[in-house]
Amino acid sequence: MDSTEAIYNGLKDAEIDFIVSVPCVNLSRLLNMIDDDPEITHIPVTREEEGIGICAGAYLGGKKTAILMQNSGLGNSINALKSLMELYEFPLIMIMSHRGTDGENICGQIPMGDSTPRILEGMNFNFFTPTNPEAAYDDIRRSWELSEDEGKPVSILLEIKYW
């Protein structure tokens, strides 16, 4: 099980069947696997905040939802995550490529990357930081149930060295 297969298998075993995305280079193989899976509806979106709304609607319609994005997308989504997802207790798995971490070569990623874990802490949202495929699989597989129990999104932060 490589780094990408671990995420895919975790999502499958959590029975996720509706995924929205804004791409990251580190997510490209995963996005292809999801596109090839007839059991998963995959909706690329123009901006992460829009994707949060789409996931809320899909959940109303009975789907189990996840968003794939860079951690920059967390910044684009904060109000929706609070005033839609937490307010109404919508579950959601947020798989984030955590840019701006050790090994980053684009300086523009560093400020948001540094702050991302503290933003999630400040939002009082649970998140996992697996560093190998086995841990990522376990964390993702149990995230949907955790998110339903807590009534708010659960995040998986995947730093550059994870891949």
Next chain:
Amino acid sequence: MARYEAIADIMENIDEELVICNIGFPSRELYEIDDRSKNFYMIGSMGLASSIGLGLALAKPSKDIVVIDGDGSLLMNMGSLVTVFANNPSNLTWIVIDNGAYGSTGNQDTYAQKIDFVEIAKSIGFKNSFYFDNIDLKKVIKSDDASFIVYKTEAGNSTAPIIDIDPITIKERFMSSI
């Protein structure tokens, strides 16, 4: 005519459809005019009514979904026009009540006064992009493509009270009604 009458007019055409309603006075007014478990009142997340409607439409292709949105809210999520068009769920009807104002915050002007949403939606590719005055809403809801409708009104709010059901109840009764 202001938004309140427009919502009443829209709801005269609604039977079993699921309705997603924009934040602020639009939801308050809908709640007063025609509260039903098939209404989802969006209390926060300005701009996302059409996104919620899109997700629901894709998840439930057998149900007809009507979104009641506003011009200020659409301006906050213009990308949704592209995403809705690209996915083209035939069961989604997106109505924008365009009063040219941020009604719930004191009727400040919006830039919608300077643009034409119907033409914008057509230019993106919507086959169904109409002014409400020119259509039979019941027929448009049943059409084979996603529909975008602009209902022009004057600015102004009613005295509809704040919604006194909590968000989780709004969600749970909505889901039970599907």
